[in-house]
Amino acid sequence: MIQPAQPINEKERLNALSSIELIKDIPEEEFDNITQLASYICKTPISVITIVEDEKNWLKSNHGGPPITEVERKYSHCGHAILEPGILMEVEDMRKDLRFYNNPFTTLPESPILFYAGMPLLDNDGFALGTLCVLDTKKNKLNDAQKKALKNLAKQVEKLFELRRKNRYLEKIKQELDDHNTLLKDFAGVVSHDMKMPLANMIITADLIKARYKHNVDEKGQELLLNLKKSALKLSDYINGILNHYESDRIVASKEVEFDLHHLLEDIIDLLNINDRCEINFPAENIFLKCNRAALEQIFINLINNSIKYNNKEKIIIDIESAIDENHYYFTVTDNGIGIPEDQLSNVFKLFKTLYITDRQGNQGNGIGLSTVKKLVESLHGNISVSSVLGESTSFKFDIKRA
Incomplete structure (x- = not known):
């Protein structure tokens, strides 16, 4: 048995994988439908979508396979498949391949894995994140139509991965915008509230000056005091509008x-x-x-x-x-x-x-x-x-x- 090597871009590949934020151990119908269809088209009892992590392979979807959720990467077939992105890897008889002849899955006493065909799953930057593969407990060989279908189904999995990545990105952006919006609301509320009292004092002071010193302030001064009061009232109305606007969220609740x-x-x-x-x-x-x-x-x-x-x-x-x-x-x-x-x-x-x-x-x-x-x-x-x-x-x- 030969353990799979790591791709030369392993660090970048793992970063790309983490950006999708796939959920482990939770079945998802859209992935399960694809593995079920792959198994039917290729006429194999087992089909899985695997994700190749640093030390483990975990199964995003497992149709017909043993009830396991992960495999050590050193024993994985998919670890070898991702070394050649864009190429379908097919092994007709594991016992005749140096990479797998004494692999624990090849030597199982019951239902050994003898056939493997896996198509690497690539992201938009060409990083191989895992595979869509079909497996059999006997020697097998896919015909050209089955190979083409498996490649097309792999493209659908890649689209699901990209959609997941974009959704996660948009969710994070939305959360950041919501957080910033909340901060702006709080800031507007605090500033507006704190400005109301000084504005009220300005309005009252302008009225007091006009009343108490009306004989000491000429016509131009009276006009300036009136403009001051009008400006303060306008600003007060503006502040009340802002407070009402942001208060509307509380009203809606x-x-x-x-x-x-x-x-x-x-x-x-x-x-x-x-x-x-x-x-x-x-x-x-x-x-x-x-x-x-x-x-x-x-x-x-x-x-x-x-x-x-x-x-x-x-x-x-x-x-x-x-x-x-x-x-x-x-x-x-x-x-x-x-x-x-x-x-x-x-x-x-x-x-x-x-x-x-x-x-x-x-x-x-x-x-x-x-x-x-x-x-x-x-x-x-x-x-x-x-x-x-x-x-x-x-x-x-x-x-x-x-x-």
Whole structure:
């Protein structure tokens, strides 16, 4: 018997093998199907997919063979096969081959392995990671069609290996992105929270200076104090938007509850302290819902608040409609506001993308509120869209999945 030598690129080959992260000792149907088919085509009782490691061969799939999961590499047939990547190794009678004539598997008293045909399994860089092989307990010889089929089946195993490697790589990248995203969320939350108090102090201080020293500050100074307050309020609104955006993940985790739509909208009107200059028309038919109430409430708060802010009419009118089917709840929020230019409709849901329109106080949006709405709608397995007539109306339609 001759022990198999190591390939000259053994270190690189083992590194390539580890990158696939194959699972040991757990049967996988896609591999077992291939060995079963190989055995059937080649008319051999045994077919295995072997992985050649540093000191062991382990069997990723074992069809018809002894109930073993690994073999010492020095006794393996596949250790010899991988020395010639791309070439099918066939041994018709192990007893007549110096490499195997007194191998423990050749000299078994019952069911000795006398025939072997193995095709090395290569990765994209040409490293031989193992073999797809067929074995028999008697002398044998594959015909040309069987050899071609065994090579084609080996190509399928190689594709499974590459798919596994890519999936593992993508999983690691996703985990890294999730970790970075979590860090960014935490950072944004901490920074935004810590900035709220200094901004509040700036706003209060500006008001105190105007009130206490109004006779000592000239008109230009009063204007500068007003600009300071406006800037602080705008930054405060921006920070609140960021906090709400990242808080949406926590809102989505809220439990589903049963409630009626009219009651939800009444609570929102009380919360927003809406006055008589704003008319909000509820759906004609009240519907009962079972879903994430906190998330739906946040969606309506943002949409209704936008309808009020971006409206230059003496009488603000907001119409809310609803519908229901077996799988979804459907909602529409329409206002008689300033509308959105057609060329900007595609940007309304993009985070930090501001539109070239101002609200009732002449302030420009921060590009966070509607992005948060879209994020919440999609987390509830729904979709949202917008249509608008400039100077006349804007309509948001969205749906969410029923519990």
